[in-house]
Amino acid sequence: MKRTLIILYALMAGCLHAGEPGSSPSSAGLIPTGTNGVTGTLVRDTDTHWYRFLAAPTLVYTVRVDNVTLWDHDLALRIFADGENVALASSAIHPLESSAMVWTNTGGLRYYYLNVSAFLQFTTGTYSVAVSANDTDTDGDGIPDAWETLYFGGPTNAVVTATNASGMSTWDSFVTGTDPHDPDSALRVRVDANQQTTELRWNAVPHAAYHVESTTNLVSGDGWVFRGRFVTGAQADEPLYIDLTGTHRLQYYRIVYEVD
Secondary structure, three states, rough: OOOOOOEEEEOOOOOOOOOOOOOOOOHOOOOOOOOOEEEEEEEOOOOOEEEEEEEEOOOOOEEEEEOOOOEEEEEEOOOOOOOOEEEEEHHOOOOOOOOEHHHHOOOOOEEEEEEEEEEOOOOEEEEEEEEOOOOOOOOOOOOOHHHHHHOOOOOOOOOEEEEEEOOHHHHHHHHOOOOOOOOOOOOOOEEEOOOOEEEEEEEEOOOOEEEEEEHHHHHHOOOOOEEEEEEEOOOOOOOEEEEOOOOOOEEEEEEEEEOO
């Protein structure tokens, strides 16, 4: 029977700088939370502008778009670049010529996408977009006070590198949106292998993306092969990956949590 080793890790995000809007989710401009409005201009009424922001687990986010010279606009929130819109707003029904949505991240650390477009034909002009959250980080460890207080009782109590009751480090629990004190919450994989197949199941959180990779050479650290991608919705079902290639050689697997 094939011996299977599971390696868990998360992709880390880089530094964020405010950027110009993109014409598609794949080219979305970055909006750091707390920025005092990033300005964009819809030159044609068919223009559509995309932005993205990094959202931490359990935090409440407010997205606001204000019309400057633009008459009216539509605002949409998308969790995955290749997914569907999950929240919509429009300045056409707001008395202050702006639109806003308030949303709580029930998943892990990951990028979310915003779309600003004209509400009606012949509508062009300038607008500003801003994202705010309760993301103060008193000790500068990369984990917001709200998350540290929720799980450790205070804004400076969490030790980033410490291994907690879940079996994961504080940082890995934060990134993957899991409870650092609950072993049943941790990103942990269950394996069922026989001569014909290998089945992998793992705990998942809402609105998350994971992918499976495998290799036959763990020592070199390279040669990882993509085997499949799995996306969860508002209700996080337990993903299942089945390898049908048989169990005639040593094979190693890892589950990757995607931040972007």
